[in-house]
Amino acid sequence: MNDNSTPLLQLDSVGINFGGLRAVDDLNLSIKKGDVVGLIGPNGAGKTTVFNLITGVYKPTDGVIRWKGEPISGLPPYRIAQRRILRTFQTIRLFSGMSVLENVLAGQHMETHQTWLSGLLSLPKQRREEKALRKSCMEILEQLDLASIAHEEATSLPYGIQRRVEMARTLAAKPELLILDEPAAGLNDSESVELNKTILGIRDQGVTVILVEHDMNVVMNVTDHICVINFGRKIAEGGPEDIRNNPQVIEAYLGSDDDDDEEAA
Numbered sequence: 001m002n003d004n005s006t007p008l009l010q011l012d013s014v015g016i017n018f019g020g021l022r023a024v025d026d027l028n029l030s031i032k033k034g035d036v037v038g039l040i041g042p043n044g045a046g047k048t049t050v051f052n053l054i055t056g057v058y059k060p061t062d063g064v065i066r067w068k069g070e071p072i073s074g075l076p077p078y079r080i081a082q083r084r085i086l087r088t089f090q091t092i093r094l095f096s097g098m099s100v101l102e103n104v105l106a107g108q109h110m111e112t113h114q115t116w117l118s119g120l121l122s123l124p125k126q127r128r129e130e131k132a133l134r135k136s137c138m139e140i141l142e143q144l145d146l147a148s149i150a151h152e153e154a155t156s157l158p159y160g161i162q163r164r165v166e167m168a169r170t171l172a173a174k175p176e177l178l179i180l181d182e183p184a185a186g187l188n189d190s191e192s193v194e195l196n197k198t199i200l201g202i203r204d205q206g207v208t209v210i211l212v213e214h215d216m217n218v219v220m221n222v223t224d225h226i227c228v229i230n231f232g233r234k235i236a237e238g239g240p241e242d243i244r245n246n247p248q249v250i251e252a253y254l255g256s257d258d259d260d261d262e263e264a265a
């Protein structure tokens with residue numbers, strides 16, 4: 001296998017049982033470097049569970065997950081995060097009592113090489129490192145249009161902005177694969193349009209993205225490839241157009257009461 005043929009991330013017949021419930025079943029998924037992949041399906045389909053499997057929160061009952069060809073399933077979450085497979089959560093998890101910038105700086109802890117002692121003594125090397133970190137965090141805040149509120153307390157900001165802060169914090173740890181669990185949840189229409197631009201901007205910087213999202217305006221406009229699951233099983237896979245027109249998908253998920261996808265054309 002060479003670099004071009006090895007997918008960045010590969011799920012090979014992955015399954016997990018929770019007691020009697022088969023939450024994910026025989027899931028095969030291959031993600032190429034540079035792609036934006038959508039994982040969609042009805043509530044309870046198993047989407048977040050797939051993310052928990054990829055990030056090591058759960059160990060698959062069956063199958064293997066490979067990162068650049070190397071099995072990673074079963075590794076603890078911190079070992080997976082060290083490979084720069086990084087996520088946001090379906091429910092926001094920001095640190096309260098800390099500013100936007102401090103929250104984003106916290107995301108960069110993996111980038112620092114300072115030791116306890118150099119931190120205590122505030123050595124010149126450590127001060128330089130800290131300055132560089134702040135600079136790169138401010139650049140991320142600029143990119144996500146958060147720079148003007150860098151010093152406001154993160155958890156007292158409106159929900160849509162908190163979601164962006166969470167994304168900024170994850171970006172600060174320099175993901176190679178960015179995993180977004182419902183990034184548009186709770187966003188208004190203009191915020192979700194902004195989110196599309198943000199996601200494409202992140203992709204343009206060379207980050208591969210996998211996202212779970214119910215907002216079809218986001219899914220249809222930013223993804224290169226979509227995997228649809230229902231009851232833990234893949235029911236369809238393909239480009240946005242294939243998925244939009246797939247009768248099985250329309251029946252299982254898009255349904256007649258979801259007219260959002262028409263606007264996404």
Ligand SMILES: Nc1ncnc2c1ncn2[C@@H]1O[C@H](COP(=O)(O)OP(=O)(O)OP(=O)(O)O)[C@@H](O)[C@H]1O
Nearest residue numbers: 018021023041042043044045046047048049050090
């Ligand atoms: N730790 C767990 N223990 C037992 N059952 C679980 C656990 N985590 C998830 N489940 C079950 O697995 C199924 C899939 O849940 P999951 O959260 O992955 O769905 P989802 O597709 O993310 O749904 P939503 O769109 O509502 O976020 C559900 O039936 C859920 O109740």
Ligand SMILES: [Mg+2]
Nearest residue numbers: 047048049090
């Ligand atoms: Mg979920």
